[in-house]
Amino acid sequence: MSKGVLLVNLGSPDSTDPEDVKKYLDEFLMDERVIDVPYWARTLLVRGIILNTRPKKSAEAYQRIWWDEGSPLIVLSERLQQKVDALTSVPIALAMRYGKPSIKTGLEELQAQGVDEVLIFPLYPQFAMATTETILVLAEELRKKHFPQMQFTSVPAFYNHDDYIRVLSSSISESLKGVDFDHLLFSYHGVPKRHIRKSDITNSHCKIDGSCCQTASAAHQFCYRHQCYETTKLVAEQLGLEKGKFSVSFQSRLGFDPWLQPYTDRTIERKGLEGVKNLAVVCPAFVSDCLETLEEIAMEGKEIFEEAGGEKFTMVPCLNDRDDWVKVLARWIDEWAHQNVAV
Numbered sequence: 001m002s003k004g005v006l007l008v009n010l011g012s013p014d015s016t017d018p019e020d021v022k023k024y025l026d027e028f029l030m031d032e033r034v035i036d037v038p039y040w041a042r043t044l045l046v047r048g049i050i051l052n053t054r055p056k057k058s059a060e061a062y063q064r065i066w067w068d069e070g071s072p073l074i075v076l077s078e079r080l081q082q083k084v085d086a087l088t089s090v091p092i093a094l095a096m097r098y099g100k101p102s103i104k105t106g107l108e109e110l111q112a113q114g115v116d117e118v119l120i121f122p123l124y125p126q127f128a129m130a131t132t133e134t135i136l137v138l139a140e141e142l143r144k145k146h147f148p149q150m151q152f153t154s155v156p157a158f159y160n161h162d163d164y165i166r167v168l169s170s171s172i173s174e175s176l177k178g179v180d181f182d183h184l185l186f187s188y189h190g191v192p193k194r195h196i197r198k199s200d201i202t203n204s205h206c207k208i209d210g211s212c213c214q215t216a217s218a219a220h221q222f223c224y225r226h227q228c229y230e231t232t233k234l235v236a237e238q239l240g241l242e243k244g245k246f247s248v249s250f251q252s253r254l255g256f257d258p259w260l261q262p263y264t265d266r267t268i269e270r271k272g273l274e275g276v277k278n279l280a281v282v283c284p285a286f287v288s289d290c291l292e293t294l295e296e297i298a299m300e301g302k303e304i305f306e307e308a309g310g311e312k313f314t315m316v317p318c319l320n321d322r323d324d325w326v327k328v329l330a331r332w333i334d335e336w337a338h339q340n341v342a343v
């Protein structure tokens, strides 16, 4: 069998035109693992309500961060793919769960290179039903329908992997060198609390209280909240951050359901009001900078902080195409590619 890798990120609209943003949001929000209500209710909510107003607002946000080459998330993912490809012995393709290049196109690209054993690599450190799971489900549907001769393996969430924690810690200490920050906020993309309960494979562990994510359980293999706290704990240990000097929050909530708390916007405001003058923020749920980091945090978050009395706001960039990150990905891939190969 011939091996190859499909890196998969979230995806962006084709342009900042509200019509393109609407098309992208339709594909994204009509995913049953993102808005997980019955089809009729999702259609009513997404196509009857959200898509009437949100595309215009989101298009304006995309306009504030868009690059000449296109969406930062796509451009940065392409750079990552090219650099990893240059270091590995197997072909590396790139796909997006929503928008272009699609997962089907990515698999076709690998197929054209003779690949029939594919490592599906969701570019998310923490597992979530709205990210990792939806990629794996769609990839399997496509395999059955269009690529029955292919075999898939997938990379599990790497939220606590030593290599990831080391690279993330280095990126934070480099970005914050000489920045005498009072507090470091680890802001993760939020999800509705219901998603956490649904992903609880024990059906009994998750309480979303202060303690369940710290109590050992098989549920943690698929618990986004546990994995976010674990990444934070391991990075804080590696950086020697004292208790109270850092905290966790969840950003980007949508709709009226309760999402994971504390919310990032309110946390940033509270920090400013409490007298924190120098705040640093890192967003470890994203491996590539995107709308949610460049606009929601670096622009809106900064403004909220300054209005609340804060003075210095430092944003730590995502891992993007850092050399140490590229090397780690290339090593993980080569380790997989050389398994079971007689030497």
Ligand SMILES: C=CC1=C(C)c2cc3[nH]c(cc4nc(cc5[nH]c(cc1n2)c(C)c5CCC(=O)O)C(CCC(=O)O)=C4C)c(C)c3C=C
Pocket (backbone or CB within 6 Å): 010, 011, 012, 013, 025, 033, 034, 035, 054, 058, 071, 073, 124, 128, 130, 131, 189, 190, 191, 192, 252, 254, 285, 286, 289, 290, 291, 292
């Ligand atoms: C850890 C990664 C992500 C999780 C978990 C996630 C869940 C999630 N997101 C929405 C709704 C929206 N997210 C949007 C943008 C967006 N989300 C992620 C990642 C995760 N989402 C990224 C990387 C991006 C940026 C994409 C880019 O092009 O840069 C958007 C679109 C923008 C907007 O209108 O705000 C929406 C909508 C839900 C509902 C959800 C969990 C249920």
Ligand SMILES: [Fe+2]
Pocket (backbone or CB within 6 Å): 189, 252
């Ligand atoms: Fe999102």
Ligand SMILES: [Fe+2]
Pocket (backbone or CB within 6 Å): 206, 207, 208, 212, 213, 214, 223, 225, 226
């Ligand atoms: Fe938990």
